Amino acid sequence: MKIRITYRxxxxxxxxxxLTVLSTFFIMQWSVEHGFRRYLHNVEQTQFARLAVRLEAGYAAQGGWDYLKNEPEQWFRLIAETFPQGHPRPPEGQPLGGPRPGEHDREPRPFPPPMGRPPREIGRMFLLLDGNKQPVFAxxxxxxxxTLKPLQYHNRTVGYLGLLPHKRLTDDFQRRFLKDVQSALSLxxxxxxxxxxxxALPLANRLVRPIKALAAATDRLASxxxxxxxxxxxxxxxxxxARGFNSLALTLEKNEQTRRQWVADISHELRTPLAILRGEIEAIQDGIRPTTPDAIDSLHGEVLRLEHLVNDLYQLSLSDVGALTYRKVELELDALLTAVLATYRPQFAARGITVxxxxxxxxxxxxxxxxERMRQLFVNIFDNALKYTDPGGTIAVRLTYQSELAAIDIEDSAPGVPPGDLERLFERLYRVEASRNRAAGGAGLGLAICRNIVEAHAGTITAHPSSLGGIWIRIELPLTGRC
Structure with a gap:
């Protein structure tokens, strides 16, 4: 049987x-009863001491315990006078051991025997021993x-007053009091x-309501x-x-938009060279364009462009899934950067670009x-600078060391990129069409590959406006140490 989380x-x-109420109930019940018994015990001890004083005074006045042995009612009178509320007295109006008023013609009614079971069980609670611990009333x-308390006379022990232990409450008033307390606690x-x-039920509904909303939203998100x-x-x-769910939904929304844009851009990039190839091939087939070396060269160029695009896509996909092979060694950046730049100097010079x-x-x-991957990184950046720098411009290359970082700065002159587009330069297939158009070549994948390579080396790559009028690419890589 499935139980809903609300009811759980x-x-x-x-x-x-x-459980809390039951625990509190039993603890309070025990505490009240224990405290009440302790209170009664303290009261009994106080009156017990008072009875001992009266017994000592009686012994001093009578010169022994014979007056109690000969007249047992004296013993019960002392107890009744000392414990007026805790123990019974003779029926109302009748003296202890004597007749009721108006009953002088009857035989005097004796008090119950000391060791019998008089009302309130008086004889079961107290005892009296002489100096030799022989029973007087016991x-x-x-x-x-x-509990035995010595009774003193002229600094010698002449007897012992005892209070017998009792486990149960002996008074109806006491029992009724505890019963009333228990009833109140039960209520x-x-x-x-x-x-x-x-x-509990409204609170459970209140707690579960956001979970239900999240469950319903998760179903919609999954669809x-x-x-x-x-x-x-x-x-x-x-x-x-809820905030985490909203962030997840936003990420999925952006990823879906990126995926759709990616598919659209890839289709567009592939369609252009394929359309050119198809048009030129059909022109040759129809005899509109003769089969000349120039026509073959044009077809070959489109094929190379298509191959370059496919290779870039393949490299980017490998770097995205981490499948690119990295064989890392201790590398001298200055020598590698100088070597790559040397291969591009003739091309920069051919366009009149100063390095x-x-x-x-x-x-x-x-x-x-x-x-190899670092060489690919520099080649992509220099290739970008060569394509997107106006003839007669300038390119500045710097390699410096800052604390534990190596910083590579590559700046070029106009044309530049609007500041709002700088952060998007490393997105795949992104190009600023106003200045970096398809006529210059490339599909906008080079910088995306560069970012993956730098991040694989625990570094960072950023784009900033250049003081030369173009773009400033800054790469920071961690150093392994000093040789």
């Missing part, structure tokens, strides 16, 4: 409330834990349980509704869960990297 929470809250067997416990039951959001109504764990290089290092600063 309800049962948990109700069970916790019942049961046949005296319990071991009986309070029942009221609290009813209140807990009445509050492809990436615009789904849930309201954040609290700052607790459920609120954090200003400041490459520091004498083999003492190394990074832990893959030479």
């Amino acid at each position: 929470l309800f049962l948990v809250i109700l069970a916790a409330a019942i 049961p046949a067997e005296i319990p071991v834990d009986t 309070i416990a029942g009221t609290i349980v009813l209140l807990a039951a009445g509050l 492809g509704e990436y615009t789904t959001r849930v309201p954040i109504t609290s700052t607790d764990e459920l609120g954090q869960l 200003a290089a400041t490459i520091l290092g004498e083999g003492t600063d190394v990074v832990f990297g893959d030479p």
Whole structure:
């Protein structure tokens, strides 16, 4: 049987409330009864001491205990006068051991025997021993834990007053008092349980409501509704869960948009060279364009462009899934950067682009990297600079070392990129069409590959406006140490 989480929470809250109430009830009941018994014991001890004083005075006045042995009612009178509320007296209006008023013609009614079971069990509670601990008024067997108080006369012990232990309350008033307290505690416990039951269900519904909203939103998100959001109504764990869900939904929405844009861009990039190839081939087939070396060269160029695009896509996909092979060694950046730049100097010179290089290092600063991937990184950046720098411009290359980092700065002159587009330069297939158009070549994948390579080397790559009028690419890589 499937139990809804609302009822589970309800049962948990109700069970916790019942256990708390029961624990409190029994603890309070024990505490009240224990405290009440302790109070009665203290009262008994006080009156017990008072009875001892009266017995000592009686012994001093009578010169012994014979007056109690000969007149047992004296013993009970002393007890009744000392414990007026805790123990019974003779019937109202009748003196202890004497007749009632108006009954002088009858035989005097004797008081119950000392060791019998008089009302309120007087004889079961007290005993009196002489100086030799012989019973004056005492049961046949005296319990071991009986409290004995010595009775003194002229600095000698002439007897012992004993209080027999009793486990049960002996007075109706006392029992009634405890019963009333227990009834009140039971009423309070029942009221609290009813209140807990009445509050537990609304509270459980209140706690489960955000979970239900999250469950419904998760179903919509799983069905492809990436615009789904849930309201954040609290700052607790459920609120954090709602914020996490909204962040997840936003990420999925952006990823879906990126995927659609990716598919559209790839289709566009592939369609253009394929359309050119198809048009030129059909022109040759129809005899509109003769089969000349120039026509073949044009077809070959489109094929190379298509191959370059496919290779870039393949490299980017490998770097995204981490499947690119990196064979890292201790690498001298200054030598590698100088070598790559040397291969591009003739091409820069052919376009009239001035190269200003400041490459520091004498083999003492190394990074832990893959030479081939680092070469691919610099080639992509220099290739970008060559394509997107106007003839007669300038390119500045700097390699410096800052604390534990190696910084590579590559700047070019106009045209530049609007500041709002700089952060998107490393997105795949992104191009600023106003200045970096398809006529210059490339599909906008080079910088995306560069970012993956730098991140694989635990570095960072950023784009900034250049003081030369173009773009400033900054690469920071961690150094492995000093040789």
